Amino acid sequence: MSTGKVTPISGFLEFLPAERLVEQHFLDVIRRTFELHGFASIETRAVEPVERLAGKGGDVDKEIYGITRLGRHADDATESELGLHFDLTVPFARYVVENAGKLAFPFKRYQIQKVWRGERPQEGRYREFTQCDIDVVDVGSLASHFEAELPLVIADAFAQLPIGPFVIQVNNRKIPQGFYEGIGLTDIAGTLRVVDKLDKVGAATVARLLEEAGATADQAQACLDLAAIKSTDLSFVDEVRALGVSNPTLDEGLAELAAVITAGMAHAPGVLVADLKIARGLDYYTGTVYETQLVGYESWGSFCSGGRYDALASDGRTTYPGVGISIGLSRLLGLLIGKGLVTASRSTPACVLVAVISEDSRPRSLAVATALRRNGIPCDVAPSAAKFGKQIRYAERRGIPYVWFPADEPTGDLSDPADAAPAQDSVKDIRSGEQTPADAETWRPPAGDLAVMIRRN
Template sequence: MPISGFPEWLPPQRMIEQYVLDKIRSTFELYGFAPLETRAVEPLETLLSKGETSKEVYLLHRLQDSSGASASSSSDDQLGLHFDLTVPFARFVTENHGKLVFPFRRYQIQKVWRGERPQEGRYREFLQADIDVVNRDTLPFHFDTEMPLVIGDVFRSLPIPRATILVNNRKVCEGFYRGLGLADTAQVLRTVDKLDKIGPEKVAALLAETAGATDAQAQACLRLAEISATDGSFVDAVRKLGVTDPLLDEGLAELLQVVEAANEHAPGLIRAELKIARGLDYYTGTVYETQLQGYERAGSICSGGRYETLASVGNTRFPGVGISIGVSRMLGLLFGQNAISVSRSVPTAVVVAVPAEEQRAECIRIASALRRRGIPAEVAPTAAKFGKQIQFADRRGIPYVWFPGSPDTVKDIRSGDQVEADPTTWTPPAADLRPTITGI
């Protein structure tokens, strides 16, 4: 029985996923990020201290502890499955900082778990692909400008709709709110982050209720959130609102650097969007979200930001910046619209037909010779009539059938062309060697 929110892709979808992961991994490594995998569980107190996550954390425990007591009384209740990869990464850095060379660049591709309401593209178990850079004491800002460039290269390598990275800086928002006279800037940020979900009127009412905002202050917050630009013009737009604060100035300068760097490397990739806040409390500066063209209503498929205080040992801080691709989320949306497909349902490029069961050993030798040369091959399951063995290949999208004989021949079952072939020299066209992934 399917369990809502826990996707299980069919083999063709899984092949697409693996292709996407290979592209992500290779791009991350081109930028010098090293691989890392952390444990699936973290102490519950760690997970609950990182934003509005208390309703989303899955607890981990045994059915009974060693004394036979019920699960609710077991100390294992203090472990939860991680809801993102940034929190466990920060913990890993603090535990291993003496063994790491800083700045430390890592990528991590793992499952995470969140107990949220399942819907299209939103799951309770899903795959994320993260990159982060952390440093000891201070992290130069140029790493914030690099994150969108890496992600832009990833998305351009995939047959998916055009991606736009939306970027903001929490210092802009917090400085603006401070300049307005709003003290609880964290609460204002969390409320404004709900803008797309509940709309401006409800956000304004919530600002009054939870942050003590006057109507004028709430309207100013909404006007800031309306500012959007693909170039540096957002700076003037903010200035025209007439609010001043040193933190606001710092945030505008940083955000301008990110936008200008992206426009030089990949024009059209990035857009300053001043309503972006991100719901997790550990972000302190730059924040990113990413939309796919045609799927804007589904929200962000790649998010992240700068964090200054998430990892520390004594008086030593390890500030970082990172961004995470929601691989399952992105693919779930594309699968739902049949917007990405694979040319065949198995990796096999050629099926070796079996004339009679007595000849199966020879057929296996032929397949082995092909595999040694990197050609995916399998032997037909039965010595049925050749027509049925061709149908077996055709149903799976396998393009070639090999017929043992004197001489051997191989048939392209799409065109009907059949030629003599030797398993030690024959190679299919490059386009047929591996399944092809295409988008619409």
């Protein structure tokens, strides 16, 4: 087919093969970690009814993509209006209600899929991107220990990825809510929105904005004092107590956050931080909230966020509370790959290129490849019986570390060893140039060469 002139579409990221291998490594580690923690995979269809995506207010701020059949016939006029999902939470909530009778609760699921948002594309913001979500959902009520266990799954996954140091910042909506109530503020959501700007506009501006919204100077200062509290151990509890505010919701929040930090201290010391300025999402989350930053790349924002919903889903009669975290994989890779921070050692899964001596002997090369593959060694067979130098360059261009030379059929004067061609296969490490005799039935590459190596630069 003629493809003519081609230009990329802004906001729709595509990777070259070596970059895709980095992405696959991240996806594999994330999936394996989710599964080790007992989360079951689901995938939901890419589309939902627009009215479900838009929510109660018919809000299309989320920049929903609607879809329509271009070849639609008149008799399909009754089809409901559909749009592409913009996250994995809305479809998961729908899936839970739709399949409630067939699921075992508490239901722990992971979901790794693309989502679409018609936002203005910018660095790290795409119109098509991959999210990796875990959620635990239960019927009626949900045990709070899940709020402590979920960030440990993320800590396990991130610890295995070449992303450098990271912190998971944790807060609990009940802390600012109880605290604000305790100091006599009534507009909780409005106060949270202002405090959320702290990193961007600074303390003085936040204080001014709070006062403009009706807080006294003391109240504004108390909000700033609370937001300044941060600890990787339980010292945050005493620091909040020292502010002298008493409120039952605050107490509940402190106990829940202490449980999360305690679990973090046992499982992933230093990774979980109680950070009381975290306010994003506190308008829809009802308990614990999580944000995740790469140390040194804080300006990129959070790569992994989530929290607890008292009503993740509801069918009107039954309520399904849930807690979840979502890794923004495309954002993370957009940074790491885009900045050249993480690279793959080759552009193909093949660890070995099997050379071809002549087209007539291709079946012999294929037999070598079959033996290697049977032993789990990914390999490629040279596309043509070109000169060996050209075949080696085929491997070099792709970063394939080994070239396999099948034994030539003995030729020449066999009575003269100097004239007889080698009768045994050999394999060459083209990085070192070292060539050694080898048997395809038993040879194995060093473990570090079998899979593509993903490096942090």
